[in-house]
Amino acid sequence: METTIAGQTIDLNNEGYLTDIKQWTKEVAMHIAQEEGITLTDGHWPVIEYLQEQYRNEVPLSIRKVGKSGVVDIKQFYALFPGGPLKKASRIAGIPKPASCI
Amino acid sequence: MKDLVILGAGTAGTMMSNHLAKRLAKDWRIRIVDQRKIHHYQPGYLFIPFGTYKEEDIVKPIKKFIPERAELIQEGILKVDKDHDRIYLENGETLDYDVLIIATGTDIAPDEIDGMMGPHWHQSVFDFYTLEGAVKLHEKLETWEGGHLVVHITEMPIKCPVAPLEFAFLADAYFEQRKMRNKVKITFVTPMDGAFTKPVASAHLGHLLKDKGIEVVPNFNIMSLDGENKTIMDYEGKEVSYDLLVTVPTNKGADYVERSGLGDELNFIPTNKGTLQSNAKENIFVIGDATNLPASKAGSVAHFEGEILLENVIRFIEGKELMDEFDGHANCFIETGHGKALLIDFNYHHQPVSGTFPLPGVGPLNLLKESRMNHMGKMAFKWIYWNMLITGKHIPFVSAKMQEAGKNFEEETV
Ligand SMILES: Cc1cc2nc3c(=O)[nH]c(=O)nc-3n(C[C@H](O)[C@H](O)[C@H](O)COP(=O)(O)OP(=O)(O)OC[C@H]3O[C@@H](n4cnc5c(N)ncnc54)[C@H](O)[C@@H]3O)c2cc1C
Numbered sequence: 216m217e218t219t220i221a222g223q224t225i226d227l228n229n230e231g232y233l234t235d236i237k238q239w240t241k242e243v244a245m246h247i248a249q250e251e252g253i254t255l256t257d258g259h260w261p262v263i264e265y266l267q268e269q270y271r272n273e274v275p276l277s278i279r280k281v282g283k284s285g286v287v288d289i290k291q292f293y294a295l296f297p298g299g300p301l302k303k304a305s306r307i308a309g310i311p312k313p314a315s316c317i
Numbered sequence: 318m319k320d321l322v323i324l325g326a327g328t329a330g331t332m333m334s335n336h337l338a339k340r341l342a343k344d345w346r347i348r349i350v351d352q353r354k355i356h357h358y359q360p361g362y363l364f365i366p367f368g369t370y371k372e373e374d375i376v377k378p379i380k381k382f383i384p385e386r387a388e389l390i391q392e393g394i395l396k397v398d399k400d401h402d403r404i405y406l407e408n409g410e411t412l413d414y415d416v417l418i419i420a421t422g423t424d425i426a427p428d429e430i431d432g433m434m435g436p437h438w439h440q441s442v443f444d445f446y447t448l449e450g451a452v453k454l455h456e457k458l459e460t461w462e463g464g465h466l467v468v469h470i471t472e473m474p475i476k477c478p479v480a481p482l483e484f485a486f487l488a489d490a491y492f493e494q495r496k497m498r499n500k501v502k503i504t505f506v507t508p509m510d511g512a513f514t515k516p517v518a519s520a521h522l523g524h525l526l527k528d529k530g531i532e533v534v535p536n537f538n539i540m541s542l543d544g545e546n547k548t549i550m551d552y553e554g555k556e557v558s559y560d561l562l563v564t565v566p567t568n569k570g571a572d573y574v575e576r577s578g579l580g581d582e583l584n585f586i587p588t589n590k591g592t593l594q595s596n597a598k599e600n601i602f603v604i605g606d607a608t609n610l611p612a613s614k615a616g617s618v619a620h621f622e623g624e625i626l627l628e629n630v631i632r633f634i635e636g637k638e639l640m641d642e643f644d645g646h647a648n649c650f651i652e653t654g655h656g657k658a659l660l661i662d663f664n665y666h667h668q669p670v671s672g673t674f675p676l677p678g679v680g681p682l683n684l685l686k687e688s689r690m691n692h693m694g695k696m697a698f699k700w701i702y703w704n705m706l707i708t709g710k711h712i713p714f715v716s717a718k719m720q721e722a723g724k725n726f727e728e729e730t731v
Contacts, residue, residue: 229516273590274581275611277473278508278538279567283582289538293552299536302510314514315478316613316647317522317661317669 220246232306236267239309248307251296255307259295261286263308270310276301277313319345321630322404322414323387324394326351328359328707329605329619330420331382335709336627338384345634347387348412350394350404351379357448358702360616363480363652365451366458366563367491372448375699382707394421397577399598415600416630419586421574422606423476423614425450427566430471430539437544442562445484446476454563458491463500464560469549470507471539474585475568476606476614479661481505482512483652484563489529490654498530506534506549506557515668517728518661521685525653568614570607585609590665591641593626600633602626611665612645620706621646624717646719648674650695658691660684664719670728675714677723684724 216227221242226234231247233239244263248255265286269276278301282289296303301313321337323330326349334349341347361375383389393407397417404412425446427433433442443457444450468485475481485505492498505512505526512526512533513519526533540552548558570584579586579597587596588608595601604626605619612618622643629639645665652658660682661669673680682694705712 273611274587275474275609279472280582289540289552298553299510302536312514313473313509315473315509316649316663317479317513317515317518317651 230312232312233309236270236309239267243309244307251303251307253296253303253307258287258291259307262292262295262304266304266308266310270308276305319416319634320412320414321345321347321416321418322412323347323349323418323420324397324404325349325419325421325605325607326353326379326383326389327356327420327422327605328616328702329422329607329623330418331356331379331707332619332623332709333418333420333604333626334387335382335384335707336623337630338386339709340627340631342634347384348390349383349387350390350392350406350412352391352393352407354379354391356382356707358699359446360477360698360702362445362448362451363483363487365448366445366454366484367487368455368459372452376448377703382703394571394573395576396573397579397601399577399579399601402600416633417601418626418630419574419579419595419601419603419607420605420619421571423568423570423585425566426569427564429567429569431541432544433471433542433564433566435544437547441547441560442542442544442564444564444566446480446565446568457561461561463492463497465502465504465558466561466563467504467506467549467557467559469505469539469562469564470509471564471567472508474583474614475565477649478613479649479651481507481565485531486525486529486654487652488563489531502532503530504532504534504557504559506537508536508538510535517668517670518685520728521671522659525687529654568606574607581609589641590645591643592629592639593622593643594629594633594639602630602633610643610645612643613647613649615647615649616702616706617648618646620712621648621717623709624711642718644718646717648715650691650698652692652695653687656689656692657687658695659687660691660694662719662724667719667721667724667726668729670725672724674723675720677720679723 292300355376356379358375364370395405439453443454492501537551574580574584586603588603606614625643648662663669671685674682
């Protein structure tokens with residue numbers, strides 16, 4: 216599905232996740248965050264960058280991994296992205312939803 | 318004499334010892350190390366709680382499956398010193414190697430969650446990812462009079478990620494058979510956003526949970542367990558109470574991996590996803606559940622990896638370029654209860670879709686659809702496991718790389 220965010224054409228899957236991280240910009244992130252009811256602050260960006268870096272290195276992500284990253288602990292991660300932090304933060308970071316095999 | 322050592326004689330290690338015994342030049346010695354004497358058919362753990370299999374149906378001596386050419390060392394592994402190509406065993410002995418294959422899998426670590434271990438462990442809180450847990454759970458279910466059964470996943474990744482769902486489906490059928498389904502409430506609690514997380518599978522299978530009256534609590538990341546009050550709490554303050562909790566605790570790689578500085582925070586070993594070479598050193602290869610690959614942790618995956626790893630070990634020894642060919646192929650049966658099962662076939666690039674398997678357009682097995690034939694496939698897997706998979710034989714019609722013909726990939730675009 217194609218959509219326009221902040222004047223850019225973006226491809227999203229039917230759950231609203233970017234299908235190509237190359238289309239990601241900070242403006243896109245802010246827009247998606249707003250849809251998730253989150254206003255991005257200085258505390259959010261390092262987490263987003265960490266997730267993107269892990270994704271580029273093809274490292275599977277988990278809440279624990281983020282909690283041990285040294286960027287945030289699990290409680291802070293929840294405070295920044297309430298109600299499903301990994302899921303929401305992944306969407307804002309422009310990377311795929313954490314999923315099982317089925 | 319050159320030395321190849323395999324750590325772990327489970328599914329992947331045993332299989333590799335058989336592959337290599339046939340292919341390695343005569344001037345290579347093969348040694349394989351495992352702390353256990355007994356090989357467990359782990360997919361059988363799922364059926365033990367319901368009395369379908371007994372303990373003795375799913376274990377055999379490791380020795381029986383190790384080729385004559387390989388030396389089996391029954392000992393715990395203490396540490397790998399990768400800089401000196403040396404392994405330290407718990408009995409104080411050392412093994413030097415030219416090539417190392419790590420296949421020590423993953424095990425549950427319930428003590429990772431505050432309160433999970435305690436007097437309630439194997440009393441009201443059970444696992445079925447160990448033989449002991451599965452056997453104790455069987456004893457419990459036989460005498461349980463009903464209440465709230467919570468089936469729970471602690472965190473990802475876990476081996477055989479579909480097993481908890483299969484457990485919930487089989488529990489529904491089991492209580493129905495015992496004419497007490499109305500006395501049991503079943504809830505499935507998961508850290509993911511649903512019991513099914515892939516769009517195509519959700520569309521095909523989402524109805525199963527509703528049909529079986531299984532409630533789902535999604536996005537639940539457990540922080541602690543209160544055994545006295547029989548409650549689990551998550552990081553957001555959500556609580557779920559249970560009478561009987563069947564959990565899949567955190568899965569971790571072996572402790573020696575951490576001591577050797579080879580693993581990530583869960584002791585899984587960073588591995589090249591196409592070649593199966595470790596990132597740590599070029600003469601160390603990793604296979605099966607021990608890797609950090611974004612593939613499923615399953616016996617079928619170890620089987621597909623095996624054909625590529627064999628080729629790459631030989632190429633490495635001959636100084637040739639490795640093949641970057643593993644595609645993440647997995648093939649798993651999913652029990653749905655009442656003598657039926659599903660089958661899924663997928664890889665790094667494609668999620669499970671519908672279609673036919675293994676022969677395109679013919680089957681006889683159907684993908685992503687419940688059938689009796691698939692259940693027969695699941696039960697036949699035990700024979701295939703002992704007689705073909707761990708002995709390193711090729712399974713007819715099933716290739717290491719996923720076959721694309723006969724699959725409805727157009728479903729992925731919706
Ligand atoms: C309930 C359940 C259901 C499953 N169902 C299926 C299914 O239907 N289909 C499927 O394909 N897969 C299934 N699996 C997954 C499958 O069993 C595993 O993916 C597979 O066994 C992995 O093989 P492995 O060789 O990597 O590890 P393992 O077979 O676990 O072998 C690891 C070996 O290393 C040894 N070891 C570990 N640490 C040390 C140490 N420090 N010193 C010495 N030895 C050590 C262990 O003793 C063990 O023998 C299931 C698993 C479970 C738990």
